[in-house]
Amino acid sequence: MFSGYDYDDEYGIPQYSRLGQMPLLEQMDKAAWIVDEKDPEYESCPYLGGAIHLTPLAFTKVTALMDRFDKEWLAYLIGSCQGSDIVVEDLFIPEQISSAAAVSDVEDSPPEGSIGVMHSHVSMGAFFSGTDDKFINSNHNVSVVVSRPKGKSDLVFKSHVRRVVSCGATMIITMPVQPTLVTPEVRNWVEECSVRVKDFT
Secondary structure: OOOOOOOOOOOOOOOOOEEOOEEOOOOOOOOOOOOOOOOOOOOOOOOOOOOEEEOHHHHHHHHHHHHHOOOOOEEEEEEEEEOOEEEEEEEEOOOOEEOOOOEEOOOOOOOOOEEEEEEEOOOOOOOOOHHHHHHHHOOOOEEEEEEOOOOOOOOEEEEEEEEEOOOOOEEEEOOOEEEOOOOHHHHHHHHHHHOOOOOOO
8 A cells, every 4th residue: 555645746757758659648747646537448459568577687676675675665667668568677766654554755856767666565465555546556657566475485566557549548557567587678689680690501
């Protein structure tokens, strides 16, 4: 759960935060977070796809944070949008007050390159509470929650991503979140190299 009453943040998504031809929405309100306003949700769209990729550095930091803290924490996600995918390259932990079930008084200085937020639910499960929807998801275009269920070693994630597709509809979607051992940049590099690895004739 996220306690947003003390979270007065001037967080804004920079103009470069775009999902290819499907731009993220402008930040709702830079002076005061908007609550109780919901975009219409659509179940399907042929233009949607992609995933949220955590690079090895980002995934290792998330794992280390879950190992270290038995209480909630919130991090800004540092990364970029590459086509229909979102690549999280690093995390930034602002000053905050946290407990087993809430985060508040989060420092309102997201670093350059922030594209969204991630917060933990410790072992409660990966879901968005009503408070999360009201204060986090309504104010960030990319939001991820992470949890490690009791008795389990693996992390589980859930995402809430807001984007506008070419038809003009606002889409609220859940994108899979996965650790990426091979980043899109590396895949592109391999493709460039492939012309030099010729078939035997």
